[in-house]
Amino acid sequence: MELQQMRYVVAVAETANFTRAAERCHVVQSALSHQIARLEGELGSRLFERTSRRVRLTAAGEAFLPAARQALEAAERARAEVAAAAGELRGRLAIGAITTVAAVDLPGALGEFRRHHPRVHITLRSTTSEQLVEQVRDGVLDLAFLGVLPGFRPRGVRDHELAQDELVAVVAPGHPLADEERVDLRRLSREVFVDFAAGTLARAQSEEAFAAAGLRREVAFEVSAVELLARVVRNGLGIAMLPAAYARDLPGVRVLPVRDAPLRVERLVWSRSRPSPAAAAFLTSLGLDPEAG
Structure with a gap:
């Protein structure tokens, strides 16, 4: 089982299309399809149901997908840790935020962070506070900015009141x-x-x-x-x-x-696990201790 095969599975699952997945992964479709077929042979199960109109995960595919994502994230984390040890910050920084965040100039903070760490791939998504907490807890996001009621403390994450x-x-x-x-x-x-x-x-x-x-x-x-x-x-x-x-x-x-x-209380939440080098650096840039909370 190879990381590249896992990347192909994740790409097909997210695009629901072999052609678009191949384009995302910068390979020809036949190569992507061949590698997924090899993986299915090794696993002894089909990961996708393919018809002329759509592609969707089988039950085996649904079970495989979270583990594949975790493996890819672990590999990326390992590369980032090695680079950080050599004095270079790289990897991903996945941030979530409510649409009305006001305690921090988030675009400004991210722009400043990008200028100092151009090798870090930054993503930002906006949804409800409830979903943001869940996504930080599940490792989909590194950290998130919430808007909540006074007294609300999210479970399963580190958190800090901003304003x-x-x-x-x-x-x-x-x-x-x-x-x-x-x-x-x-x-x-x-x-x-x-x-x-x-x-x-x-x-x-x-x-x-x-x-x-x-x-x-x-x-x-x-x-x-x-x-x-x-x-x-x-x-x-x-x-x-x-x-x-x-x-x-x-x-x-x-x-x-x-x-x-x-x-309305604004809170910043991040994982209870040790933050990635990029996440730790961003928290530090906001004046926060990544190990606190």
Whole structure:
């Protein structure tokens, strides 16, 4: 069993297409198919179901894929450790972040890191705080920036509180509340809201505040991206609540302090295992001890 064969399996699984997988791996399709067939022969099981219309993993393939990814990551980690011992930082740095991260200028921090360590391959993905914690725990991400309720402590990872921030009301410039200096939750509860998906930590920050005040509100628009949320607000379809540090930079909206505002806490999480050289260097660049938390 060879690492290259594992790379081919992962590429086919992720693209669901032998041709695209071969292009990603910079080999001809026949070579990729031959190597996967050799691996299947060695394992005694088919890893993929192939039809003229699609390619998908068999049960054996589903079982093989996580181990293949771990083997590839371990090999990459070994190369990175050797390079670090020789004074060169390389390897991967996989970061996750909520869309409203404000405690750190993440693009700026990553740009500065890239300038100092050009051999490190940086990736960034954005999703919910819940999924980010899971992906750090599973080793898919090296570290992630979360937005959570006060008192929330993610399990199975190291974590550090970066900042606390109050939520503010965000309304269109022509909204009846636009000229108010400050509002409260009771007044806001009479408005139609745009918010993140029900059940997410991003939504819970507002939801629990209204519930604690004995108030109900209507969330007519559910979105997953803050850019769409802002567009809905700008067009007068609803109002929103966002962290003050993030909301103040949104163009074309009015931002109003809220008297009984809920808090949003930003936390940085990373693996309980020893961070990779690249992850440790990035944490250090943020002023954090990679072994703390």
